[in-house]
Amino acid sequence: MANLQDQLAAQLLHTKSLPVSPTWLNNFLSTSSALQRNIPISALTQTALFRILTSDFRESLTPRNPASKLPVDIFDPTVQERRLPSSIPVQVLDIEDIGSSLWSQVEAIERVERGEAVRGREIIRTVNVGDEEQEGTNGTAAAGTGASVNGNARSDSGGPHRLILQDAAGTRAVAIEMSRMNGIGINKLPIGAKLLLWNATVARGMILLTPESVTLLGGKIESMDQAWKSGRKARLLEKVTATGGENAT
Amino acid sequence: MAVTKVLCVAEKPAIAKAVAQHLSGGQFQTHHITGNQYVKNYVFDFNFGAPWGDCSVTMTSVIGHLTSVDFPREYKTWLSCPPAVLFEAPIHTSVDKDKTAIAKNIMKQARNHRALVIWTDCDREGEHIGAEVRDQAKEGNRNILVKRAKFNNTERAHVLDAARSLIELNELQANAVAARIELDLRIGAAFTRLLTLQLQPLHESLAQQVISYGSCQFPTLGFVVDRYLRVKRFKPETFWGIKVIHTRDDIKVNFLWSRVRLFDRAAVTMMLERCLMAKNAKVTKVNQKPTSKWKPLPLTTVDLQMMGTRYLHMNSAAVMKVAEALYTKGFISYPRTETDQFDKGIDLKKLIEKQLPDQSWGQYARGLLDSNFRTPRAGRHNDQAHPPIHPVCWASPTVLSAEEKKVYEFVVRRFLACCSDDAKGQSTDVEVQYGEEMFHARGLIVLERNYLDVYVYDKWDSTQQLPNYRVGELFEPTEANIFDGKTTPPNYLTEPELIGLMDANGIGTDATMAEHIDRIKQRSYIGAHSRGNGRSAVEVLIPTRLGIALILGYDDVFAGLTDSPSLSKPFLRKQMELEMRDVCSGSRVRQHVVQQNLDMYRELFIHTQRRMNMLKAAFQKYIVEEGNV
Numbered sequence: 089m090a091n092l093q094d095q096l097a098a099q100l101l102h103t104k105s106l107p108v109s110p111t112w113l114n115n116f117l118s119t120s121s122a123l124q125r126n127i128p129i130s131a132l133t134q135t136a137l138f139r140i141l142t143s144d145f146r147e148s149l150t151p152r153n154p155a156s157k158l159p160v161d162i163f164d165p166t167v168q169e170r171r172l173p174s175s176i177p178v179q180v181l182d183i184e185d186i187g188s189s190l191w192s193q194v195e196a197i198e199r200v201e202r203g204e205a206v207r208g209r210e211i212i213r214t215v216n217v218g219d220e221e222q223e224g225t226n227g228t229a230a231a232g233t234g235a236s237v238n239g240n241a242r243s244d245s246g247g248p249h250r251l252i253l254q255d256a257a258g259t260r261a262v263a264i265e266m267s268r269m270n271g272i273g274i275n276k277l278p279i280g281a282k283l284l285l286w287n288a289t290v291a292r293g294m295i296l297l298t299p300e301s302v303t304l305l306g307g308k309i310e311s312m313d314q315a316w317k318s319g320r321k322a323r324l325l326e327k328v329t330a331t332g333g334e335n336a337t
Numbered sequence: 338m339a340v341t342k343v344l345c346v347a348e349k350p351a352i353a354k355a356v357a358q359h360l361s362g363g364q365f366q367t368h369h370i371t372g373n374q375y376v377k378n379y380v381f382d383f384n385f386g387a388p389w390g391d392c393s394v395t396m397t398s399v400i401g402h403l404t405s406v407d408f409p410r411e412y413k414t415w416l417s418c419p420p421a422v423l424f425e426a427p428i429h430t431s432v433d434k435d436k437t438a439i440a441k442n443i444m445k446q447a448r449n450h451r452a453l454v455i456w457t458d459c460d461r462e463g464e465h466i467g468a469e470v471r472d473q474a475k476e477g478n479r480n481i482l483v484k485r486a487k488f489n490n491t492e493r494a495h496v497l498d499a500a501r502s503l504i505e506l507n508e509l510q511a512n513a514v515a516a517r518i519e520l521d522l523r524i525g526a527a528f529t530r531l532l533t534l535q536l537q538p539l540h541e542s543l544a545q546q547v548i549s550y551g552s553c554q555f556p557t558l559g560f561v562v563d564r565y566l567r568v569k570r571f572k573p574e575t576f577w578g579i580k581v582i583h584t585r586d587d588i589k590v591n592f593l594w595s596r597v598r599l600f601d602r603a604a605v606t607m608m609l610e611r612c613l614m615a616k617n618a619k620v621t622k623v624n625q626k627p628t629s630k631w632k633p634l635p636l637t638t639v640d641l642q643m644m645g646t647r648y649l650h651m652n653s654a655a656v657m658k659v660a661e662a663l664y665t666k667g668f669i670s671y672p673r674t675e676t677d678q679f680d681k682g683i684d685l686k687k688l689i690e691k692q693l694p695d696q697s698w699g700q701y702a703r704g705l706l707d708s709n710f711r712t713p714r715a716g717r718h719n720d721q722a723h724p725p726i727h728p729v730c731w732a733s734p735t736v737l738s739a740e741e742k743k744v745y746e747f748v749v750r751r752f753l754a755c756c757s758d759d760a761k762g763q764s765t766d767v768e769v770q771y772g773e774e775m776f777h778a779r780g781l782i783v784l785e786r787n788y789l790d791v792y793v794y795d796k797w798d799s800t801q802q803l804p805n806y807r808v809g810e811l812f813e814p815t816e817a818n819i820f821d822g823k824t825t826p827p828n829y830l831t832e833p834e835l836i837g838l839m840d841a842n843g844i845g846t847d848a849t850m851a852e853h854i855d856r857i858k859q860r861s862y863i864g865a866h867s868r869g870n871g872r873s874a875v876e877v878l879i880p881t882r883l884g885i886a887l888i889l890g891y892d893d894v895f896a897g898l899t900d901s902p903s904l905s906k907p908f909l910r911k912q913m914e915l916e917m918r919d920v921c922s923g924s925r926v927r928q929h930v931v932q933q934n935l936d937m938y939r940e941l942f943i944h945t946q947r948r949m950n951m952l953k954a955a956f957q958k959y960i961v962e963e964g965n966v
Contacts, residue, residue, distance in 0.1 A: 165603075168610070186601040189574045189824045195567070250601055264604050266773055292607045296773075328572045 092129075093117055099133045104305070105175040105284055106140060107256070109150040141282050141307025145179045149256035158259045163293040172295070176285045179309070181260065182252040182316070183277055190328040197321045247273065253283065253295065263295035271304040272297070279316040280309025340382075341389045344450040344481075345396040346443060346470045348457040350375045351665040353398035355491040356456055357381060360394065360500060372438025375400060378446070386501045395446055399439050399457075403469040404430050406522050420530040421946070423523055424939045432473075440473050447477035455485045455506060459722050460673055461921065462848060464507045465514035471506065489722070490670040492729040512927040513920040519931055520913065524938045525551050531942070532887075535949055539956045546883070549860055552910045552938075553845045553853045555891075558862050559905035560838045562880045562888040564830040569966050571826035577605040579612065581769075581776050582816040585804040592769060592776035592814075598822070609819055612772035617811040621775075622768035628781070629759040630797045632788040634677045634716040635725030636751045638847035639840045641672065643833040644751075648794045649743045652865075652876075653832055653851040659744045660726070668732040669748050673848045674723035677716030683724060685756055686710060691731045692749060701791045705756055709787070713755040727752045747794075754792035761785040762797070767806050771814065778803060829868070829877035843911035862887065882960050889966070890955030894948045895941075902941060909937070 093113050100106045116136055140148045151157065155173050185193060248265040249272050255261075265272050282305040289296045347353040354377070357365050361381030368378040379396040412418055412426045432440045447453065453474045457463035471483050485506045488499035528550030537543045577599060581592040599605050612618075634640075638657075645656030660672035679685065689710070692702040728749045734742055765780040780803035789795055830838075836850055845853050857863050862884035865876050880888070888905045895903050902909065913934055919925035945952070958964040 168614075186599050186604060187596065189576070189600055191572045191574060191824065248596070248599070248604075250604065264601075264607070291611060292603070294604065294607055328574065 092132075095129060096133060096136055099129065100136065100140070103133075104137060105156070106137075106177055107150050107153040107156050108136070108140065109148055109256075112143070112148045138307075141305060142280070142309065144280070144309055145177060145254070145256045145282070146258050149177060151255075151257035153256075156255070157257050158253075158255045158261050160259055162259065162261045162290060162295075165293045167290070168292065170290050172285055172288045172290060174287055176255060176288075177305075178253040178255050178261075178283050178285060180251055180277060180279055180281045180283065181254050181312075182279070183272070183274055184250045185247055185274055186250045186264075187246050187248055190324045194321060194324050194328065197324075249273065249277075251277075251297070253285075261290075261295055262293065263297050266296045266298050269297065269299055269302065269304075277304075278308035279313040280307065281305075282307045341392045341452065342450040343383075343385065343389065343392045343394050343452045343454055344443075344446050344474065345394060345454045345456055345486075346474075347396070347398040348463055348466055349400060349665060350377065350398045352456065352458075352491065353377070353379065353396050355665070355667055356496055356500075357396040359491070359493045359496040360396070365396075370397075370438060370442045372441070376439050376442065378442070383500070385503075389452065395450065396456075397442060397446065399443070399466060399470060400436070402433070402466055403436050403440055403473060404432050406430050406518055408526070415530055415534065420527045420534075421939070421942060423527040423530070424935050424942070426523075428519065428522065443470060443473045444477035447474035447481050450478070450481065452482040452484060454500075454503060455483070456488070458671060458673070459487055459489055460671075460848065461510045461514050461846075464510035465518075467506050468508070468511035489674075489724060490664065490729045491667040495729075509923050510921050513917045516920055516927045516931050517913075517917055520934050520938075521551065523935060525549065527938075527942055528945070531945065532952075536952065536956055539953060540960050542960065543883070546861065548883075548887070549856075550904070551853070551856065552904075552913065553849070554857050554860070554862075555887075555904045556842070556844050556907040556910050557835070557839060557853045558857050558880065558884050559888055559903075559907070560835055561830050561857075561863050561878045562885055562905070564827065565880050565885070566966055568826045568829055573823045573825065574600060575602075575821055575823055576600050577602050577819055577821045579605065579609050579774065579776075580816075580818055580820050581612075581618070581771060581814045583618075583812060584815045585812070588801065588804045589815075590767075590778050590803060592767075592778045595775040595777060602821075605819060608772070608774055609817060612774055612817055615772040617813050618769045618771035618776070620767065620806045620808055620810050620812070621770050622766065623806050623808050624766040624768075626764060627761065628764040629761050630789070630795070631759050632711075632714065632754050632757055633751060633792065633795070634714055635679055635755050636727070636748065637675055637677050637716075637718065637725060638673050639675075639836060639850070640677075641726055641748070642836050642847075642851060644747065644794065645744065646831070646833045646836075649747060651740065651743070652854075653836055654855050655740070656744060657851050659740050660748075663732075663737075663741055663745055663748070666732075668728060668730055668745060670725075670727050670729055671723045672726050674726060675718050675720040675847055676723055676725050677718050678725070679713050679715070679727075679755075680724060685713070688727060688729070689753065689756060692728065692753065694731055694733075695749075696734075697746075698749060698753060698791055702753060705753065709758060710756055711758045725755075750791050750793065754788040757788035757791065758785070760787050760789045760797055762799070765803050767803060769806075771817070828875075829866075829879055831875055831877055832865075835878060839907075842907035843914045844907050846914075857884070882963065885966060886955045886959040887952075889959065890952035891945075893951040893955060894945055898944070904941065 093110070096117075097108050097110070097113055100108050113136070116139060120135065149156075156176050158172070158176060158178070247268060251263040251265070251272075253261050253263050271277060284303040284305060285295065286301050286303065288301040345353075345356065347356060357379035360383040361379070365379045365381035368380065370376055370378060376398055381394055381396070382391060383394045384391050406428050407413070408423065408426050408428055412423065418426070453471065455467040455470055457467045457470070467485060474481050474483070483506060484503040486499040487502070487504050488495060529547065532548040532550055533546075536548050537546060578597060579594045581594075583590045583592065641660060642653040642656055645651055646653050649656065651659070657672065660669065663669045664672050686706060689702050689705050693699045695702070726748055728745070732745055737745055760783065762781055762783040762785075766777060767779075768775060768777045779800070781800045782802065783797060783799045789797060832854065835854060839845055839850050839853070840847075844850070858865065861881055863878050863880050866879055867874050868877050869875055891905050892903070916925065916930045916934070920927050920930055959966070
């Protein structure tokens with residue numbers, strides 16, 4: 089048993105860089121004891137990984153490994169730049185689109201609430217009369233329609249995004265999506281989703297997310313994600329009315 | 338052998354006269370008819386070709402629709418029956434009171450004519466009017482032979498052609514119009530009575546107010562209210578961005594941030610700092626390429642209305658009225674069309690030639706004929722009935738009123754622009770990486786103006802010239818700063834925007850959009866207000882308290898229902914419009930479509946009755962208590 093637990097822990101640490109908490113692993117093995125008998129270690133690792141990704145890192149990972157924790161003063165804005173140690177597993181606590189105004193996000197939510205977004209694009213079409221940008225390179229003879237559709241606000245969550253991340257010890261940090269990443273987006277990256285930071289740069293207290301410094305592991309924490317979704321509009325409204333948009337971090 | 342006697346009937350007196358002129362070569366007798374001072378009978382001879390040959394022709398006209406549909410007397414007064422009954426009450430068609438003399442004239446003339454040729458406008462409405470004329474003629478002569486002339490302008494050769502290649506009346510289109518008329522009557526009357534009876538007593542300001550409902554009016558009002566609410570509820574927010582300036586060869590180049598702006602000051606500050614830390618920016622792309630600004634598409638009605646309101650300072654209803662007059666006088670083609678492609682058969686050069694005498698653009702037209710002519714772009718729409726709006730003849734400015742001159746000039750310039758070459762230029766795009774951020778600058782040199790010379794409504798100007806940059810070179814920007822700004826609310830809706838929305842969402846047809854807008858103004862649901870001053874003044878559409886109460890009240894009435902049906906959104910009307918097209922194409926039967934729509938609207942009607950208190954609450958809030966949205 090102890091042997092199996094060590095094997096699993098080593099697997100998860102080496103292949104996924106996840107320092108799993110012995111207590112959690114012990115618990116995992118004892119609750120799935122019926123299964124473990126004939127199951128190969130690789131399959132068991134998969135099951136454990138799946139559970140870890142839907143768990144809270146503060147419970148499933150060990151907070152004792154200093155190499156996989158955020159510095160406690162990570163938020164310090166007086167530090168111009170520093171590097172994080174090689175790999176740190178974190179989970180997402182919040183995600184915001186800082187490329188669009190809060191109000192435009194509220195309006196987009198309301199359109200969905202009214203059932204308009206699913207009715208096709210016409211109702212949300214903004215017609216920019218007159219200033220159709222019909223500059224085409226020579227040879228492109230595609231016929232433009234009379235009025236060009238030139239969405240006045242970037243309607244999807246176009247980002248960049250600002251995330252709040254948390255490590256196994258519970259330390260939180262702000263992260264900024266510096267270059268576009270496919271898996272990062274509102275309604276795309278759930279709350280509780282897990283990431284691995286690889287030698288990430290921290291500038292003025294913000295972790296810089298780039299494809300080279302982040303691996304998306306997936307997963308989510310269902311209860312937190314639900315609460316986040318249902319409270320999103322209210323939070324946006326509160327923020328936009330309270331601060332008048334002076335939303336410095 | 339007696340010559341064949343042919344009766345011709347146009348949609349308007351002016352068309353009758355113009356056609357008579359052309360067919361007779363100017364030799365005709367004019368007879369007045371009793372009871373109407375506008376309609377005349379013109380008598381002359383004309384050879385229709387085989388099989389009729391030489392004919393004795395009487396050309397007359399109606400004035401729009403001859404008949405209307407209504408409920409019998411016992412349903413007519415507002416309290417005579419519960420409004421819901423109007424969904425199935427009998428209806429009958431009768432000649433309008435002020436049209437009886439015209440109807441009688443047609444009936445009388447039909448008696449001694451062998452054939453009837455319908456010359457109503459070639460669109461759905463015209464087809465229905467044609468059917469009315471036919472029915473009237475059959476009353477006088479059951480055996481009269483019925484034909485139709487297909488034409489879209491009153492230019493001489495075109496009219497003669499039409500007279501010698503007659504076709505049949507399109508029954509399907511006439512049916513679609515009949516279906517729409519019945520639906521509009523029943524649905525409009527039922528809802529209007531319900532709303533007026535229930536809501537009028539709520540406030541003294543409504544005492545004289547008919548609170549009408551129309552399946553086009555409401556969505557049109559809905560667009561105006563929706564925009565108004567967006568403006569009113571808007572919350573401004575601060576944003577920040579980075580601007581980079583580089584001076585080279587005495588040229589100050591502004592580089593724009595590819596992120597444009599962000600709503601997080603700390604993030605922007607951090608990003609700027611990382612730019613500055615990098616010290617040098619690196620040129621990653623220099624792209625120099627020929628570019629062009631496309632000439633406009635051939636002119637449709639919707640485009641004419643939008644451009645008219647934008648550049649001619651006339652509202653869409655006025656533009657259409659003037660265009661209508663220009664058509665009747667034979668200067669332009671039929672102004673109600675969805676087609677934005679010219680038929681291959683049309684002789685464009687001949688039409689351009691007609692414009693040579695003009696003081697302002699005759700020279701330009703000459704240039705087109707000499708060597709500059711290019712085939713117009715083809716859009717994606719073709720209503721299979723009318724060509725794009727174009728000038729038919731040259732009109733001397735002396736014969737046009739001030740407004741006619743403006744619209745005519747626009748139509749001609751647009752047409753000449755369509756037959757011109759695109760404007761050509763050279764653009765330069767420079768992209769640089771500075772720290773982790775990307776910036777770009779763009780320069781444009783206009784080399785050949787081409788169509789822009791005649792189409793004065795488009796602007797395309799050279800920008801400042803960019804200095805030389807080489808890919809891979811490094812430079813230190815002269816300045817890099819943070820700028821900030823605030824988001825601004827959208828503007829109130831303008832009429833051209835509203836027409837664009839109606840068009841995109843299938844509310845009304847190009848023929849009726851202007852009327853719907855006019856109607857909700859008359860009903861005091863919206864008002865037009867001037868914003869800004871001088872030349873930059875724009876007219877914006879703002880809903881009244883009544884308009885707001887109706888839309889918000891109705892949204893409450895239907896809130897939470899499955900499928901979210903809504904009378905203030907365009908979906909239902911769009912559906913109806915599509916079904917009318919099915920009737921036109923013959924894929925669905927008129928009775929079916931009418932019945933199905935009545936069933937659906939009846940359900941909405943019952944629901945409205947049940948939740949009338951919601952509407953009343955909205956009236957209480959926005960009209961009586963003058964509450965804010």
